[in-house]
Amino acid sequence: MTKRVVSGMRPTGKLHLGHLVGALRNWAELQAQYDCFYFAADWHALTTDYADTSRVQASVIDNVIDWIAAGVDPEKATIFVQSLVPEHAELHLLLSMMIPIPWLERVPTYKEQQEQLTEKDLTTYGFLGYPLLQTADVIIYDAHFVPVGEDQVAHLELSREVVRRVHHMHGQIFVEPQAILTNFPRLPGLDNRKMSKSYQNTIDLSDSAEAVEQKVRQMYTDPKRVRADIPGTVEGNPVFVYHDAFNPDRDEVEDLKTRYREGRVGDVEVKKKLAKAVNATLEPLRERRAALEAHPERVREIIHEGSRKARTIAVETMQRVREALHLAY
Ligand code: TRP
Numbered sequence: 001m002t003k004r005v006v007s008g009m010r011p012t013g014k015l016h017l018g019h020l021v022g023a024l025r026n027w028a029e030l031q032a033q034y035d036c037f038y039f040a041a042d043w044h045a046l047t048t049d050y051a052d053t054s055r056v057q058a059s060v061i062d063n064v065i066d067w068i069a070a071g072v073d074p075e076k077a078t079i080f081v082q083s084l085v086p087e088h089a090e091l092h093l094l095l096s097m098m099i100p101i102p103w104l105e106r107v108p109t110y111k112e113q114q115e116q117l118t119e120k121d122l123t124t125y126g127f128l129g130y131p132l133l134q135t136a137d138v139i140i141y142d143a144h145f146v147p148v149g150e151d152q153v154a155h156l157e158l159s160r161e162v163v164r165r166v167h168h169m170h171g172q173i174f175v176e177p178q179a180i181l182t183n184f185p186r187l188p189g190l191d192n193r194k195m196s197k198s199y200q201n202t203i204d205l206s207d208s209a210e211a212v213e214q215k216v217r218q219m220y221t222d223p224k225r226v227r228a229d230i231p232g233t234v235e236g237n238p239v240f241v242y243h244d245a246f247n248p249d250r251d252e253v254e255d256l257k258t259r260y261r262e263g264r265v266g267d268v269e270v271k272k273k274l275a276k277a278v279n280a281t282l283e284p285l286r287e288r289r290a291a292l293e294a295h296p297e298r299v300r301e302i303i304h305e306g307s308r309k310a311r312t313i314a315v316e317t318m319q320r321v322r323e324a325l326h327l328a329y
Pocket of ligand 1: 006010044134138148
């Protein structure tokens with residue numbers, strides 16, 4: 001039987017190039033080989049956006065459009081919305097009965113996020129339970145593999161421990177999920193800080209060609225190079241990290257790197273060629289995005305159909321869980 005892959009994304013705003021290389025390309029590749037389930041984790045979005053929930057729904061639609069534009073195929077993968085499969089919440093509740101609070105307090109993202117997002121009160125019950133809800137998200141589908149970024153590995157580790165504990169108490173019920181790491185190194189932001197919409201240093205998948213050109217023109221490069229004839233550093237220079245990620249013309253990239261190191265190329269040329277490569281990457285996405293935006297009812301249909309399919313599986317799993325816990329009346 002084909003093994004199952006499950007992954008989710010929090011719908012908290014527009015998707016950017018980091019999502020494309022860090023997740024979506026991988027999602028699209030996996031769908032050829034596995035039974036893939038990809039979902040918008042709208043309840044997880046509420047762990048931080050609970051005071052103003054007004055943008056979550058629009059982000060779900062917008063993100064799903066980007067997923068499909070980036071190559072996730074609703075004919076091959078199941079695309080759904082977490083809250084349309086309420087069994088995730090039932091399983092989360094049952095797990096919460098069995099998992100000691102310190103297990104959740106120990107997850108590194110718990111303290112880190114509380115320290116970083118100081119403008120939000122993250123001392124909530126829901127935020128503490130974030131990785132437990134994430135566990136329910138994947139084990140309810142007997143997922144073997146969960147494609148995630150580096151930052152999510154600790155969550156998957158917790159999921160495996162949770163499964164073992166439940167099995168120890170109630171017998172074999174679930175599959176122990178395993179993380180699959182995307183091999184692509186993290187893409188820096190335009191200013192060479194961590195890419196994040198709160199820093200406004202992203203190129204969004206929905207940006208126009210003009211917006212891309214303008215953003216690339218303003219990109220951070222080697223600050224030593226105040227003139228084009230000063231030798232520059234290629235390694236770790238975001239302009240070249242992006243060339244490596246998006247410019248398929250390897251000869252052009254190697255030529256630019258050589259001349260950059262020798263002080264024989266201006267930033268303007270490097271950036272012009274980069275903007276061209278990024279736009280060539282995004283052009284097919286723009287076309288597919290426009291087609292979907294013209295038919296929002298089609299996107300809704302995809303989401304509802306996918307959620308129905310996901311729910312059939314989730315309901316079956318919950319029957320098994322209820323039986324194991326002597327709750328099957
Ligand atoms: N926590 C994930 C993130 O922030 C999103 C997520 C929620 C998820 N549930 C999941 C990812 C289940 C994989 C599997 O990126």
